[in-house]
Amino acid sequence: MITENYSVSFFGLDPRYYSIPIVGNIWNMASEKVYEQTGIRISGDIQESYVVGQDDEELNNTNVITIDSTRVPHEIATSTNYWNAYEEVLKEVRYRLGNPRMSLTIADIDITHFERV
Numbered sequence: 001m002i003t004e005n006y007s008v009s010f011f012g013l014d015p016r017y018y019s020i021p022i023v024g025n026i027w028n029m030a031s032e033k034v035y036e037q038t039g040i041r042i043s044g045d046i047q048e049s050y051v052v053g054q055d056d057e058e059l060n061n062t063n064v065i066t067i068d069s070t071r072v073p074h075e076i077a078t079s080t081n082y083w084n085a086y087e088e089v090l091k092e093v094r095y096r097l098g099n100p101r102m103s104l105t106i107a108d109i110d111i112t113h114f115e116r117v
Contacts, residue, residue, distance in 0.1 A: 003073045005109045006086055009066040010094070011051070011101040018097065020048050023065045030092035040076055040085035044069040070111065 010023070024046050035041045044067040051064055071082040094102060 001073055001111055002108055003071050003111050004079055004082070005107050006069045006071075007066060007105040007107075008090060009064050009103045010097055011064050011103070012062045013065055013097065013100055015063045018063070018065065020046055020065070023067075023093075023097070026093055026096045027067060027089070030089045030096070033092065034085050034088045037088075038081070038085045040081060042069055042082075042086050042089045070109070072111075 013023070027044060027046070031042045047066045047068075049064045049066065051062065069086060071079060076082045090104075094100065
């Protein structure tokens with residue numbers, strides 16, 4: 001089944017303040033707020049990575065947090081409704097993180113979702 005995958009990366013976050021649990025909690029609070037307003041829950045898979053500087057090839061003491069979210073077609077009626085809810089979560093999270101640089105990738109994917117085996 002064809003659906004969408006959204007991958008947002010926040011760059012330049014100070015790892016002393018922004019860890020996976022902290023950013024995950026911020027995402028959960030924003031997602032819960034949007035869920036209460038729309039009935040659409042935006043969950044995600046969160047990962048942390050570090051950028052190696054191009055000049056000195058050392059870690060630059062900032063991290064990149066990436067959150068991947070996939071719309072499950074039989075749970076969310078339309079991709080437009082999901083996108084609108086996702087965008088609201090993203091705005092709230094970015095605001096709470098202090099408006100960091102970010103990238104957003106949206107890809108159509110073919111997914112097989114099993115309810116039971």
